[in-house]
Amino acid sequence: MRTPVFILLQIAVATALYFILRAADNDYLFFLGYTVLEFIVLATAWNILGGYCGYVNFGSAGFFAIGAYTSVFFYTVGQSLEDLFPENLVGPLQSVFPLPVPVLVVIGGIVAGLVGLGTGYLTLRLRGVFFAIATLALSVVLQTFVLNWSFVGGSRGAYIIPPDKVPIFGPYIQYLFVLMLALVILSLTCARLIERSRLGYGFATIRDDELAAEACGVPTLRLKLIATTLSGALMGMAGAPLPFYIGYVEPGSAFDLSYAVNSIAMPMIGGTTSWAGPMIGAVLLGTLQQIATVTISSAVNLLIVGLLLIGFVIVAPSGIIGLWQGWMRRRKEA
């Protein structure tokens, strides 16, 4: 399938999904759908670094929160223009602020991408486990920083009042939902493009044997920098609309470990070798969690994620995609 066809197909599916949900006429479905879509973006972003290059990132929550807090920062700036800028600047700035959410998504992506670039340089010295621990450390350092930064709410958290309605889309959540759909299309297209390009093969050589790749003239550092930047940027973009989605952000919820666990568990369960794996994992696990949250409790849904993660890495290391491929192969032989 050619890439333009793939994109068109995604847009068709996305449009169909939107109108089906709209026909159901229940805003709760949009809230639920938003969470699942958010996890597709996170899982796909994690997989670009973790699945393709083999560098485990435990700090997904950190990148996600960078996106969220970038939004909070610019929202707060927009709220207090008079206090922050000289009088002659307030007028022109008022026409720009408050920044629309898509712009915030782009900014969040850039900031998180820059931090991702920084972690990319860490891979120079840190291979394997050490990189994983360093990303976890990075996430905690960022959380402490935000916790002590009162401008974005500190430990008290920040309130964000999203507008009630948006033209064309109607309720605000539908607008956010469509935005997230666009991000899903973007991230899946990125992942699929990488998989089929020289970049993807380069990533695979890093995953299999970085030293050998380096010796064969693969520009490993440049490739790793691309992977960390892209992965970080996508995670930041996924996090940027969060404040508008929940209306109240505090460090504990933005840096929640469940984001990190989910973004690892979903690709692992779906399968890490192709773009479809994280998506399948995110849709299955995301939906399952939402159902468990509503019918049982939110603590139990995290338990399910953890148990599934452990179960899959032990029993089916290649995930659902691997199981499917194995099944197809056996059927062909029979």
Next chain:
Amino acid sequence: MELNLLLNAVIAGLLLGGFYAAVTAGISISFGMLDIVNIGHPAFILLGSYIAYVVNVNLGVDPIVVSIIVLPAFYFLGAFIYQIYYVSFEKRGQESLRGLAFFFGVLFVTEVCLLLIFGVDYRSVNATYIGPSLSFAHMEFPLRLLVPCFVSLIMFAALQIFLARTFIGRAVMAVSQDPTALRLMAVDPTRIKRIAFGISIATASMAGAFLIIIQPVIPSVGRDYIGRIFAICVLGGLGSLPGTLIAALLLGVIESITSVFYGPSWAPAVSFGILLLTLAVKPSGLLGR
């Protein structure tokens, strides 16, 4: 006055460092000597805390005594987990990425289970030494810190003697470096690793008791310790228990000074900052192999 404050911060830091040494001992063995990245170690420490809590509240037994009684149970739990790890990952040669995800899952599942059973309330234990402190020439020695530190140093010394003097201990130190040589000595590397991992989890039982003596505990507190223990382990140098002890004391002092002079909310960043710095500047640590 300022000097007095500094002095007391240093003392509290050293006592805290003794406790950190106990917390890190397990990781120093599993990560430093066996190359098993047990990122779920803090979860076992918390398990130890809650066991000490339950027994202490219901039967009034001293938490440290409880932790010593349940040592064998923790040892077998560790041996069991290693067996799963060995069969599912090490044997297949997939330990790096999937093994890491496995332990991350274990951490998360244990935390959620504790959360479901005990809720999000802070839990603490009762013991005679919680509360009073010894004073000596303007210096304060809170018994709540002094007792865990003292027991922890004893445990640490016992571990070091075991590793350096006994045959099994030496085999543990050798196992990740040259399993083939061990086989030639008629030792089964898997068995040695199982024993060592069992011991590493067993230390978590005692560390857990120390933790709940020092501070009230909630299930999510384990996460703060992930960074701390890996920071100490890496700073001390992988596989070196004396290095671990020095690094633990150092980190305790730095953290204590930070929280006295800049506020406790900055303390978690210290350990992670040190970790990042060590990894970036001198990955082999202070006394690395």
